[in-house]
Amino acid sequence: MDTKSLPAEARKRISLRGTGMYAAIAERLREMILDGELAPGERIDEKALCEQFDISRTPLREALKTLVTEGHVTHRQHMGFQVAPINKDEIAAIFEVLHGLEETAGRLAAQRIDDKQMKVLMDRHRTMETFHRDGKRTAYYRANQKVHQQIVDVAGNFVLSDLYSSLMSKIHRARGSANADVLRWAESLDEHGEILDALSRRDGACLARLLREHSEHTAAEVMKVLESTSGN
Structure with missing residues (x-):
């Protein structure tokens, strides 16, 4: 509860x-x-x-x-x-690694995802849309995390999945701050729609590019929020 x-x-x-x-x-x-x-x-x-x-x-x-x-x-x-305080330098370094992991996951996931897994992702995306419409930021963010982890998981590489999960656990607090900006929140949801469209078409090159760009956009917003809250 x-x-x-x-x-x-x-x-x-x-x-x-x-x-x-x-x-x-x-x-x-x-x-x-x-x-x-x-x-x-x-x-x-x-x-x-x-x-x-x-x-x-x-x-x-x-x-x-x-x-x-x-x-x-x-x-x-x-x-x-x-x-614990948030270490901005560590967050920036982790994001640099995550960009590459997202890109790699996209190429592999497009090759290996099955119809059942695709349906689960689409259902979760619709749940995210509902949370966004209702203004439920925390619930939206948790659903968002599940979507990203599932895309990485369906890539079918346990080393990639474990590394991604481990790194994400270190930046959950910082990444959640990206939802503080209403415009970025709407943009993020639109990007998710494009990502799932590419995945449904099994377009690995497009999916890899979209996932990397989405990660880079999120990183930029998170770092901007961290800079503003630190007073630097």
């Missing part, structure tokens, strides 16, 4: 007991960080989170340690836990 859909008073106590405890807590905190509910650099208020989740501090700290190993959270003695 997404606590953001609840009234403020109802969010104060969302029990995570009996659901795997610290793993479930880590998953919820991860969502809060990726969705921007907990902002980069923000100090984590352990007391408030314990009250919100109706838990003790021990499982919360175990969950936070998990997020530290993932790079989502930092910890300093006497200062506590903090949402």
